[in-house]
Amino acid sequence: MPSIFETEIREQPVALARLLRDGRAGTQEVAERIGVFQPRFVVIVARGSSDNVARYAQYLFGIRHGLTVALATPSVVTRYGASPSVDGALVVGVSQSGRSPDLLAVVEEGRRQGALTLAVTNDPASPLAQAAEACLPLHAGEERAVAATKSYSNQLMVFAMLSTALREDADGWARLAAVPEAVAAAIDHNARPDTSAVVPEDAVRMAVLGRGWNMSTAFELALKVKETSYVMAEPFSSADFLHGPVAMVDRTLPIIAVAPGGRMDEDADALVELARGRHAPLAVISEREELLSTADLALKLPAGVPEWLSPMVAVVPGQLFALALASSRGLEPDAPRGLSKVTRTV
Amino acid sequence: MPSIFETEIREQPVALARLLRDGRAGTQEVAERIGVFQPRFVVIVARGSSDNVARYAQYLFGIRHGLTVALATPSVVTRYGASPSVDGALVVGVSQSGRSPDLLAVVEEGRRQGALTLAVTNDPASPLAQAAEACLPLHAGEERAVAATKSYSNQLMVFAMLSTALREDADGWARLAAVPEAVAAAIDHNARPDTSAVVPEDAVRMAVLGRGWNMSTAFELALKVKETSYVMAEPFSSADFLHGPVAMVDRTLPIIAVAPGGRMDEDADALVELARGRHAPLAVISEREELLSTADLALKLPAGVPEWLSPMVAVVPGQLFALALASSRGLEPDAPRGLSKVTRTV
Numbered sequence: 001m002p003s004i005f006e007t008e009i010r011e012q013p014v015a016l017a018r019l020l021r022d023g024r025a026g027t028q029e030v031a032e033r034i035g036v037f038q039p040r041f042v043v044i045v046a047r048g049s050s051d052n053v054a055r056y057a058q059y060l061f062g063i064r065h066g067l068t069v070a071l072a073t074p075s076v077v078t079r080y081g082a083s084p085s086v087d088g089a090l091v092v093g094v095s096q097s098g099r100s101p102d103l104l105a106v107v108e109e110g111r112r113q114g115a116l117t118l119a120v121t122n123d124p125a126s127p128l129a130q131a132a133e134a135c136l137p138l139h140a141g142e143e144r145a146v147a148a149t150k151s152y153s154n155q156l157m158v159f160a161m162l163s164t165a166l167r168e169d170a171d172g173w174a175r176l177a178a179v180p181e182a183v184a185a186a187i188d189h190n191a192r193p194d195t196s197a198v199v200p201e202d203a204v205r206m207a208v209l210g211r212g213w214n215m216s217t218a219f220e221l222a223l224k225v226k227e228t229s230y231v232m233a234e235p236f237s238s239a240d241f242l243h244g245p246v247a248m249v250d251r252t253l254p255i256i257a258v259a260p261g262g263r264m265d266e267d268a269d270a271l272v273e274l275a276r277g278r279h280a281p282l283a284v285i286s287e288r289e290e291l292l293s294t295a296d297l298a299l300k301l302p303a304g305v306p307e308w309l310s311p312m313v314a315v316v317p318g319q320l321f322a323l324a325l326a327s328s329r330g331l332e333p334d335a336p337r338g339l340s341k342v343t344r345t346v
Numbered sequence: 347m348p349s350i351f352e353t354e355i356r357e358q359p360v361a362l363a364r365l366l367r368d369g370r371a372g373t374q375e376v377a378e379r380i381g382v383f384q385p386r387f388v389v390i391v392a393r394g395s396s397d398n399v400a401r402y403a404q405y406l407f408g409i410r411h412g413l414t415v416a417l418a419t420p421s422v423v424t425r426y427g428a429s430p431s432v433d434g435a436l437v438v439g440v441s442q443s444g445r446s447p448d449l450l451a452v453v454e455e456g457r458r459q460g461a462l463t464l465a466v467t468n469d470p471a472s473p474l475a476q477a478a479e480a481c482l483p484l485h486a487g488e489e490r491a492v493a494a495t496k497s498y499s500n501q502l503m504v505f506a507m508l509s510t511a512l513r514e515d516a517d518g519w520a521r522l523a524a525v526p527e528a529v530a531a532a533i534d535h536n537a538r539p540d541t542s543a544v545v546p547e548d549a550v551r552m553a554v555l556g557r558g559w560n561m562s563t564a565f566e567l568a569l570k571v572k573e574t575s576y577v578m579a580e581p582f583s584s585a586d587f588l589h590g591p592v593a594m595v596d597r598t599l600p601i602i603a604v605a606p607g608g609r610m611d612e613d614a615d616a617l618v619e620l621a622r623g624r625h626a627p628l629a630v631i632s633e634r635e636e637l638l639s640t641a642d643l644a645l646k647l648p649a650g651v652p653e654w655l656s657p658m659v660a661v662v663p664g665q666l667f668a669l670a671l672a673s674s675r676g677l678e679p680d681a682p683r684g685l686s687k688v689t690r691t692v
Binding site for chain 1 (some may be wrong): 376385386387389393394397405407408409410412413414415416417418419420421422423425428429430431432433435439448458490493533550551553556557561569572573574576578579583585586587589590591594595596598599609610613620624645680683684685691
């Protein structure tokens, strides 16, 4: 019997399609409120997988809407009792469960200051949803695996839909409608990756690199691997990687490059050349054949997905990689050690 | 003969004292400009060690000045050609060399938009310093080791001085004046840490945890270890750690807890209990005896340093830990593989 983790990975095309169908009207309403409010900047508060969605949203609001995005540091509010000004800001809390007290505190403080507050959560009855003025539900259905998958991709889609509504971009909606099928294709292409081609049986670490839109994907892939295989997969922006961590690269450091194709091709090519030059085992997630052909493990993406939507598709081979790695080590991905579905930090 | 890396670690008390003496007047002037400008929020752009200083500044501006801080994602400007609004913001570029083109691009774009721009750099003649309206030099003296140490602690001090000047805090200046001596004490207490007490000879990974003011310290310590020992030391906020990565903890994962003492004591205690419960080898950086006594390796800090200044002191045992670990593996800390002193990313 497949694990719940695997079942939920495979549910993603359906969950995304449901969100596109059931979430559009609500998204339009929230976009109108944001249009009236005209935020000066954006603050996003999140933890875990949701924080990786926040990284995506940083690029989304920056590139498509000209807005600076700050990722909140909740302890400033909860541990130090300070109230950083969010005057004129859009404050967004992102959380599958909507139940972590530190996220709630930041959204409540934002509302108290008169910011426009928004909850992105799978539970519209959660404390986070109640605390915010507006809520965009994920329509992901109940998520049972501790390691988030369908809630992650639906969170990405919520932001992509919000952006499309904000830009009144009819073309954008057509592109969004094609995403579930691309996600299904990514699942089909990468059903059982041979992780041993890059990660030896005794390896306990790897590096995961991406930049721009897909820095989010690198971070999420690394988190999935950690949660399900206990391998320390550390994520990096490929630019940050060059400012120090690159010193680690040798034949003992497996590398996964997330490089769907787009404005980061030059960065990806340089990275792959570096990894090859130092004999690091290399997996590549890409739609580009010439890049895939250089890899020890090619994780192929369907062609034609615009770069700004690629994180929803590119994460899929990463989830399947994590699943395969956990299985190869005889681990049960549904029950990570010491984790529960709802994490409450203060 | 000691390495340049070690020599520069030991130079820190002198470099900090020089900055306090020679940098104060310039800091007052910049504080006055900021006071007149009244920024709505702050954007900081940096890479590598300087980015860890930016993490410190996030807490500094948030807790002591009520300002939201965004850490810039330079590729939004350089790779995607977008111009996120920084209207009314203070935009700060932090870089030892002042020479990375991506940082320059963000500061230039900020100035074009009418933000108040500030460079924090060791080279007041660098392109970054020229691009910004105001510059706060580090007065660190030439830094020759590739892995930054004295430029890191002087960057922290520049921000601590700026905060003190902004608050017109006479008491603050007295507290700053005591830092060089505390740094010297931290060097004396931790001259040759026995890294084998936590990191076995064949270990290739470890986790470094801190939160709040000292999340910066955890990130910087991890970077020093990576650069000089090639051990994958991954840093985490101890709150983020609970949202997934905690699943990795077992007797094969060495942990360093950065917990000087202060508002994060509760988080630190919970973390230490967790590590002990799962038999993870544990090093603790703290001034608290009861916490140090639980550790396999106690890295003791001098008592009485206020929490907001503790990152300048707490990083020192981390630097010495990295040095000792590199030495124990026969590595030359002055010449990390594939790194040069000036990294230029676009």
